[in-house]
Amino acid sequence: MAETREISAARRRWMLLAPALAILVFAASGPLLIVIMYSFLTPGDYGGVIWSFSTDAWFNVVAERDFFDETLSFSDAHWSIFWRSVKLSLMTTAVAFLVGFPTAYFIATRPKATRDIWMLLIIIPFWTNLLIRTFAVMEIIRNEGVVNSVMIGLGIIDEPIQLLFTEFAITLGMFYVYLPLMVLPIYASMERLDFSLVEAAYDLYASRWRVLKRVIFPLVKPGVIAGSILVFVPSLGAYVTPRVLGGGKQLMLGNLIELQFGQGRNWPLGAALSITLLAIVMIALMVYVRSAGREEVSHG
Amino acid sequence: MARSRSFDVRRQAGFPAVAITCFILLYLPIILLVVYSFNAGKSIAIWEGFSLQWYVSAWENEKVQDATIRSLIIATCASVIATSAAVMAALATTRSPKFKGYSVVFAMINQPLMIPEIVTAVALLIFFAMIKVATGYTGLWYLILAHSAFCIPFAYMPIRARLQGMDLNLEQAGADLYGTPWRVFRRITLPQLWPGVLAGAMLAFVISLDDVVITEFVKSAGQDTLPTYMLGQLRRVxxxxxxxxxxxxxxxxxxxxxxFYLLTKSGKPKQGDVQ
Amino acid sequence: MIEIQNLTKTFGTGAEAFTALSEVSVTIRQNEFFTLLGPSGCGKTTLLRTIAGFVDPTSGTMTLDGADVLASPPYVRPVNTVFQNYALFPHMTVAENIGFGLEMQDRPKAEIKQTVGEMLELVQMTPLANRATSEISGGQQQRVALARALAPRPKVLLLDEPLSALDFKLRKEMQIELKRLQSETGITFVFVTHDQEEALTMSDRIAVMNEGQILQIGGPKEIYDHPAERFVADFIGETNFLEAELVSVDGEVAETRLPSGKTISTRAASGRAGAGKVTVAVRPEHALLEPPGALIDGKLENIVYFGTDTHYHVMLDGGARFVVRRQNQPDAVEAYTIGDAVGVSFNPGVGQVLRD
Incomplete structure (x- = not known):
């Protein structure tokens, strides 16, 4: 009788899971497989694909064939966009850490009653529209925006500095929209931090800096790694922020992909680029999972 | 000596300053954006006095009206679908011991959180283009389904958290007192789960309402939602x-x-208010 | 009433398999207050949950009033449980909680109302009928949980350590209350506890469990006075263990020779063999402290005063320790001092030969 009950429990479980899995397979996981397939097809003249096998798309991800003499060369345009995506994402992550760590620490050391309020202040922007927040950044750094106006008013500069449509603008925007993702996990580790350990370190002659470096930071490291991944991954795949703040001049991977489905009319290349982006993200996630696993082992 | 009478182990020099700066940075742009929505002038940089004219003009703009209605329809349908699916999935993944395929299911549910939105958007563009050609249907259901999919993990998380915090004994007590599984679910589980369901639905609604990337790629001509309409506007003056x-x-x-915050924080449902 | 035969429950498989119940057989009679007593992890709660229907046994049979119930889900079995943490539904009032089982059985509204009224009366909670369960004290919650489980008039009431969350005084009150409820309702109670005192004061019969097995079943006095095994003797009350040699057995009377060379008649389970080394258990309060030359001699090592009585720790010749407990008399003068040479003795029939 134990077995029949287990079988009916299993059937019930899969029936409960069915709707969610069906939606996800239809509108999330399944289409990913089609992307892989498209990356091996030939582009159609007006978008779409011609159903004949080709590895050109993958080839074009990193290289280009000269139109006249068929010689091969590295695709400088693509490489510079790859490089910019990685560079700006790393910078965003670094800045988000430098600001997010002290902020998380600050919140975690507030009295218990007010901590939740501080965290709510971090969470609210995160749940508000990403486009609107990017737009808000755009407004303040444009030539007529607050930043330039204030600096001109103070006599620091005579003419507005071009901030918008630069790499700086994209980094600032991504930092701004993804910062909560850094604060949240660091705060989660920090809140569990036992401050008697900090007291013990001070008792053993550690300075404030060394307490931070040798005791606090190692203990909240899992949160820092989680936060860094949470900022790095969406930065790498960012589309809206570089589009609005880069103004079509400073492309990132997301924009390059979009381009292939728009003006570029090269769907297979777009598909191959998407898979490339996905692969980089998966590697980052795997590194995270492995390091998180190691933390668990060493702490257990 | 008078400077610090007791040694504060929690203090780290400069951290509060960085934190306060961080909060100012987070809110300053948003506040300015809100302030200039009340500008009497045409500029979003020069203040010319208070006025509600831009709200009136937005209200009267037919494209905005259309986009708003469409956004609300999609968000409502998607959050209802995603939340229903998430409730069932949460029941299946928390009410029984770890089963074969658990990690695959868990990864599937959380997939929209892990895969870059642009990749999913491209995938859906390709897939739905095929279906559009095959069936000729170009209605809103593509958007609703796409939104439902990426809303599932957001609805799932608070519901699962609530289920895990629930006393299993209560359901067993219900079964012990002659409640069939369905009646135990209706009378015991659901009333207690309700705040989690509501919280999940609200998150799903917000996420759907705010989506830009997937909507931009999946929508057919003339299917702008508020965010994609705004994205189009940002190219103009x-x-x-x-x-x-x-x-x-x-x-x-x-x-x-x-x-949402108040719902999840209050934790237990208000005692005795469910008949 | 309840007949359990060779019940085994194994959790997990392979190397991680854990046997919670191993070949358990027990008969619980109509109208009795039956207690499952044992340390945590001994399987008593698993056995209780198997009766309730929350645990599916790996093998074995169980009948209730002659009918096989193992295949029935919990919501069909005429058995109700008082959960350890009470498991009161937080979104229902006291009265709604008590009426829940009747409602699920689709009884008529009028009947539910009447039974709930009676139950509230029975547990003296009538004035609090419409309170939320979070607004009443722990003791009151306990009463509601009892009333809720009794309201459908189950054939068996299962109680899973229901008193463990209460403070000492309340626990004493509830012990008496439970006995009263049991005799008033005539329902069979199966009670799980790790508290030996609770078990001894309340039960008609006790099953002592350890490591998934029932070691001994019997009335409180039988279990206490004549423990069958070392574990039972040790778990319930304090006991001295003496190594001895079996000389002869006649029915339940066994002649044993102690290391001091003297022989004494003790009790043994009937039908055991008549030779070899055995362990004899003697309760401290059944032993007497005497001048040297008694049954066994030794040296007084320590005197511990407990108010109601005094414990004398004796190091017996041969190296074993022995405790004698003596009830204190007002204004008695202590006759012994630490270091004195003393003797220990006990009456024939007091010692119990343990099963190996």
Missing amino acids: ITPEVNAISTVLLAISVALVIA
Whole structure:
């Protein structure tokens, strides 16, 4: 009788899971497989694909064939966009850490009653529209925006500095929209931090800096790694922020992909680029999972 | 000596300053955006006095009206679908011991959180283009389904958290007192789960309402939602009308997030208010 | 009433398999207060949950009033449980909680109302009928949980350590209350506890469990005075263990020779063999402290005063320790001092030969 009950429990479980899995397979996981397939097809003249096998798309991800003499060369345009995506994402992550760590620490050391309020202040922007927040950044750094106006008013500069449509603008925007993702996990580790350990370190002659470096930071490291991944991954795949703040001049991977489905009319290349982006993200996630696993082992 | 009478082990020099700067940075742009939505002039940089004219013009703009209605339809349908699916999935993944395929299911549910949105958007563009050609249907259901899919993990998380915090004994007590599984679910589980369901639905609604990337790629011609309409507007000369729309969207999101926060924080349902 | 035969429950498989119940057989009679007593992890709660229907046994049979119930889900079995943490539904009032089982059985509204009224009366909670369960004290919650489980008039009431969350005084009150409820309702109670005192004061019969097995079943006095095994003797009350040699057995009377060379008649389970080394258990309060030359001699090592009585720790010749407990008399003068040479003795029939 134990077995029949287990079988009916299993059937019930899969029936409960069915709707969610069906939606996800239809509108999330399944289409990913089609992307892989498209990356091996030939582009159609007006978008779409011609159903004949080709590895050109993958080839074009990193290289280009000269139109006249068929010689091969590295695709400088693509490489510079790859490089910019990685560079700006790393910078965003670094800045988000430098600001997010002290902020998380600050919140975690507030009295218990007010901590939740501080965290709510971090969470609210995160749940508000990403486009609107990017737009808000755009407004303040444009030539007529607050930043330039204030600096001109103070006599620091005579003419507005071009901030918008630069790499700086994209980094600032991504930092701004993804910062909560850094604060949240660091705060989660920090809140569990036992401050008697900090007291013990001070008792053993550690300075404030060394307490931070040798005791606090190692203990909240899992949160820092989680936060860094949470900022790095969406930065790498960012589309809206570089589009609005880069103004079509400073492309990132997301924009390059979009381009292939728009003006570029090269769907297979777009598909191959998407898979490339996905692969980089998966590697980052795997590194995270492995390091998180190691933390668990060493702490257990 | 008088400077610090007791040694504060929690203090780290400069951290509060960075934190306060961080909060100012987070809110300053949003506040300015809201302020300029009330500008009397056409500029989003020069203040010319208080006025509600941009709210009026947004209200009267037919494209905005269309986009708003479409956004609300999609968000409502998607959050209802995603939440229903998430409740069932949460029941299946928390009410029984770890089963074969658990990690695959868990990864599937959380997939929209892990895969870059642009990749999913491209995938859906390709897939739905095929279906559009095959069936000729170009209606809203593509958007609703796409939104439902990426809303599932957001609805799932608070519901699962609530289920895990629930006393299993209560359901067993219900079964012990002659409640069949369905009646135990109706009378015991669901009333207790309700705050989690509501919280999940609200998160799903906000997420759907705010989506830009997937919507931009999946929508057929003339299917703008508020965010994609705004994205299109940002290419033109921007008037405070965009600020006004943004402010309204912001207000909805903030209200829902605060409600969500209160729902999940209050923890237990109010005693004795469920008949 | 309840007949359990060779019940085994194994959790997990392979190397991680854990046997919670191993070949358990027991008969619980109509109208009795039956207690499952044992340390945590001994399987008593698993056995209780198997009766309730929350645990599916790996093998074995169980009948209730002659009918096989193992295949029935919990919501069909005429058995109700008082959960350890009470498991009161937080979104319902006291009265709604008590009426829940009747409602699920689709009884008529009028009947539910009447039974709930009676139950509230029975547990003296009538004035609090419409309170939320979070607004009443722990003791009151306990009463509601009892009333809720009794309201459908189950054939068996299962109680899973229901008193463990209460403070000492309340626990004493509830012990008496439970006995009263049991005799008033005539329902069979199966009670799980790790508290030996609770078990001894309340039960008609006790099953002592350890490591998934029932070691001994019997009335409180039988279990206490004549423990069958070392574990039972040790778990319930304090006991001295003496190594001895079996000389002869006649029915339940066994002649044993102690290391001091003297022989004494003790009790043994009937039908055991008549030779070899055995362990004899003697309760401290059944032993007497005497001048040297008694049954066994030794040296007084320590005197511990407990108010109601005094414990004398004796190091017996041969190296074993022995405790004698003596009830204190007002204004008695202590006759012994630490270091004195003393003797220990006990009456024939007091010692119990343990099963190996």
